[in-house]
Amino acid sequence: DQQVKQNSPSLSVQEGRISILNCDYTNSMFDYFLWYKKYPAEGPTFLISISSIKDKNEDGRFTVFLNKSAKHLSLHIVPSQPGDSAVYFCAASAGSNSGYALNFGKGTSLLVTP
Amino acid sequence: DTAVSQTPKYLVTQMGNDKSIKCEQNLGHDTMYWYKQDSKKFLKIMFSYNNKELIINETVPNRFSPKSPDKAHLNLHINSLELGDSAVYFCASSQGKGGYTFGSGTRLTVV
Numbered sequence: 593d594q595q596v597k598q599n600s601p602s603l604s605v606q607e608g609r610i611s612i613l614n615c616d617y618t619n620s621m622f623d624y625f626l627w628y629k630k631y632p633a634e635g636p637t638f639l640i641s642i643s644s645i646k647d648k649n650e651d652g653r654f655t656v657f658l659n660k661s662a663k664h665l666s667l668h669i670v671p672s673q674p675g676d677s678a679v680y681f682c683a684a685s686a687g688s689n690s691g692y693a694l695n696f697g698k699g700t701s702l703l704v705t706p
Numbered sequence: 707d708t709a710v711s712q713t714p715k716y717l718v719t720q721m722g723n724d725k726s727i728k729c730e731q732n733l734g735h736d737t738m739y740w741y742k743q744d745s746k747k748f749l750k751i752m753f754s755y756n757n758k759e760l761i762i763n764e765t766v767p768n769r770f771s772p773k774s775p776d777k778a779h780l781n782l783h784i785n786s787l788e789l790g791d792s793a794v795y796f797c798a799s800s801q802g803k804g805g806y807t808f809g810s811g812t813r814l815t816v817v
């Protein structure tokens with residue numbers, strides 16, 4: 593039973609343009625959401641997070657938007673750079689009730705072309 | 707200085723063998739985890755330990771036994787390895803929901 597879904601397995605964007613990665617979740621107990629970036633043969637690297645009490649969090653080129661009523665979040669990368677090419681995972685946590693375990697989506701492979 | 711380190715990075719072994727994967731974190735975090743990434747690249751929680759105590763055990767076969775000698779270490783021992791155990795195993799640590807950091811993974815191949 594997958595509670596976090598990333599319905600786009602891949603995305604291709606030109607350098608300098610905006611990349612938008614989407615994520616949907618089903619569990620209303622989730623109160624903390626994270627985005628991770630992963631290169632082959634490496635572990636996931638934390639990018640940005642957002643608490644359920646907010647609807648937006650920004651860090652440099654990365655912005656995460658949360659729409660709780662739609663159970664949807666998105667990651668915006670602007671401007672996109674070739675070094676951003678990687679697999680991006682959306683993750684969600686229900687906090688201490690679930691031992692802080694993360695529920696992951698299946699990932700979206702982003703390719704930024706020059 | 708690696709924050710979450712796990713060894714070995716690659717492990718190839720025969721069916722039926724017993725093997726261990728070690729994990730250490732130097733972040734001072736209270737909680738450590740094991741995640742499994744299967745052939746479909748899906749990352750799933752296996753175990754969560756908080757201050758050496760088991761918090762989560764997610765429908766993992768009894769052949770998998772985590773051991774936490776102290777809060778900086780969480781090792782994973784696997785008995786009687788099966789072909790289906792082939793996957794990438796990631797160790798992680800966090801302080802509550804913050805600072806969630808992953809190791810670089812151990813690719814286990816059972817032949």
